[in-house]
Amino acid sequence: MHTMWKGSISFGLVNIPIKLHTATQDKDIKLRTLHKKCHSPVKYEKVCSVCNEELKPEEIVKAYEYTKGKYVVLEEDELEKLRKENEDKAVEIIDFVKMDEIDPIFYNRSYYMSPNEGGGKAYSLLRKALKESQKVGIAKIVIRAKEQLALVRVYENTLVMETIHFPDEVRSVADVPSVPGEDKVTEKELDTAIMLIDQLTTEFEPEKYTDEYRTALLELIESKRTGQEVVTSKEKEPVTNVTDLMEALQASIDRTKPETPKKATATKEPVKRKRTTTKKKKEA
Structure with a gap:
């Protein structure tokens, strides 16, 4: 190192x-700047703004x-x-x-x-x-x-x-525009938001977070380099046009709910009927 x-x-x-x-x-990923006409690298020269030298x-x-x-x-x-x-x-x-x-x-x-x-x-x-x-x-x-x-x-x-950073290098939050001064939210909205946070809470595992843009860019570069056809990535789920805050929170909770396993009653029922039929045959 x-x-x-x-x-x-x-x-x-x-x-x-x-x-x-x-x-x-x-x-x-550092990309070079080329002249579109001949694909030659573009130079950045230090020139005096007055003498033009x-x-x-x-x-x-x-x-x-x-x-x-x-x-x-x-x-x-x-x-x-x-x-x-x-x-x-x-x-x-x-x-x-x-x-x-x-x-x-x-x-x-x-x-x-x-x-x-x-x-x-x-x-x-x-x-x-x-x-x-x-x-x-x-x-x-x-x-x-x-x-x-x-x-x-x-x-x-x-x-x-x-x-x-030194304290004077951190800009004052007072300079941030349009920050609401008061929390104008209802109790129900707050409870639903906390429910969503609880639902998405997990242990921090840095390994599971990846730079998807960098990966996609490298794949694009490699496919162009080797002459392969460029494939598009899987489309993200469309964002629903939800304007109401409660609807947005509820929609988020519904999307992040863990899938509940299917009940086993549907498979148990045929087995029960099969046993009943066998018993009738024995009585006959």
């Missing part, structure tokens, strides 16, 4: 040399636009020095909190943590302490020139660093 960051993490006086490894991977890498600088059309230019050596000063610092766990106090909206990306040379025992200590206390550690780390807030937790016997 590729190491994307090396450093150390500490809590109190305990220092743990660690390595970070990306825990998740993006499996989106194609620029070389050494002609490009980074800057911050503090007001429309006005910039503060930042030299690469200044940025590199700033990055170096922050990246060289050990990651310190600032606080310990209960995980359920952190809303999932703050979560960003997950990294597996492995102990670097000489860090095995301290790694095990932190892992066991987090398990026993049922807490997670809150820390700060600089990754790819950006300071990240992070939490350290245990996942399947491995320490995981979960980068999380």
